[in-house]
Amino acid sequence: MKVVAITGKGGTGKTAVAAMLIRWLVNRDATILAIDADPDSNLPEALGDVVEETLADQREFLLQERDNLPPDTDKERLLESRIYSILAERHGYDLLVMGRPEGSGCYCFTNNLLRNIMDRIIKNYDLVIIDTAAGLEHLSRGIIRDVDELVVVTDGSRRGLQTAERIRDLEKELDLKIRHMFVIFNKVTPQNRERLNKYAQELGLEVAGMVPFDEDIARFDLDGKALSELPATSTAVIEMENIIMKLGI
Ligand SMILES: Nc1ncnc2c1ncn2[C@@H]1O[C@H](COP(=O)(O)OP(=O)(O)OP(=O)(O)O)[C@@H](O)[C@H]1O
Numbered sequence: 001m002k003v004v005a006i007t008g009k010g011g012t013g014k015t016a017v018a019a020m021l022i023r024w025l026v027n028r029d030a031t032i033l034a035i036d037a038d039p040d041s042n043l044p045e046a047l048g049d050v051v052e053e054t055l056a057d058q059r060e061f062l063l064q065e066r067d068n069l070p071p072d073t074d075k076e077r078l079l080e081s082r083i084y085s086i087l088a089e090r091h092g093y094d095l096l097v098m099g100r101p102e103g104s105g106c107y108c109f110t111n112n113l114l115r116n117i118m119d120r121i122i123k124n125y126d127l128v129i130i131d132t133a134a135g136l137e138h139l140s141r142g143i144i145r146d147v148d149e150l151v152v153v154t155d156g157s158r159r160g161l162q163t164a165e166r167i168r169d170l171e172k173e174l175d176l177k178i179r180h181m182f183v184i185f186n187k188v189t190p191q192n193r194e195r196l197n198k199y200a201q202e203l204g205l206e207v208a209g210m211v212p213f214d215e216d217i218a219r220f221d222l223d224g225k226a227l228s229e230l231p232a233t234s235t236a237v238i239e240m241e242n243i244i245m246k247l248g249i
């Protein structure tokens with residue numbers, strides 16, 4: 001089992017990268033779990049999918065029903081079976097949408113259960129791909145604690161790279177185990193390619209690849225088409241295959 005989490009500044013292309021990764025990986029023999037961990041969920045859309053129920057809905061259900069359940073109810077098992085029931089089985093992968101973060105109530109109880117449950121669910125898969133919201137904080141607060149490959153997506157902007165640097169430093173402070181961190185430059189143009197490479201070297205960031213600005217993605221986006229349907233000839237999709245090799249997944 002390998003957990004790959006995709007993070008980075010807002011709008012850099014995390015979801016696009018996740019969708020393109022999944023696009024390649026579904027052709028493998030491996031079992032794959034795609035997790036949309038962005039409260040503002042849009043991975044299903046990028047995969048041409050619609051998911052109605054979220055993990056957060058199941059957590060709310062348990063919180064609301066907690067006092068009405070028979071006292072001998074095994075709440076962890078109940079929550080686990082509800083989460084299994086909302087795992088969307090797709091061609092080549094399963095999809096789980098986390099949904100909205102907690103409200104103002106006390107969530108320690110359910111979050112502890114969720115940590116155990118997610119530990120067990122994740123073990124059923126060869127590969128787990130997580131599309132996160134910008135930043136890392138919610139990953140650590142949340143329910144996944146071990147990440148094998150942290151992929152930070154950044155664009156050509158200085159702020160994007162600063163975010164990558166901050167994430168690297170933050171990792172040390174958080175209760176999160178990360179085995180390896182890579183940077184993917186996205187929306188790269190021939191003009192900024194060399195400079196970005198040099199800059200990343202100066203910052204000591206390991207680059208997994210450079211995804212070009214791709215007219216196909218821009219067009220698919222405008223047409224509301226799923227990025228998972230991008231043709232194999234798209235420049236971004238071609239680079240993604242190299243990135244998969246570099247990530248060793
Ligand atoms: N390589 C690319 N070439 C052209 N357009 C791209 C590329 N990658 C992403 N985009 C476009 O950039 C926009 C942002 O991409 P995306 O939604 O994947 O970013 P994100 O980091 O997931 O954003 P958020 O922080 O809101 O979750 C989208 O309109 C997407 O179509």
Ligand SMILES: [Mg+2]
Binds near residue numbers: 015016042131132
């Ligand atoms: Mg996104």
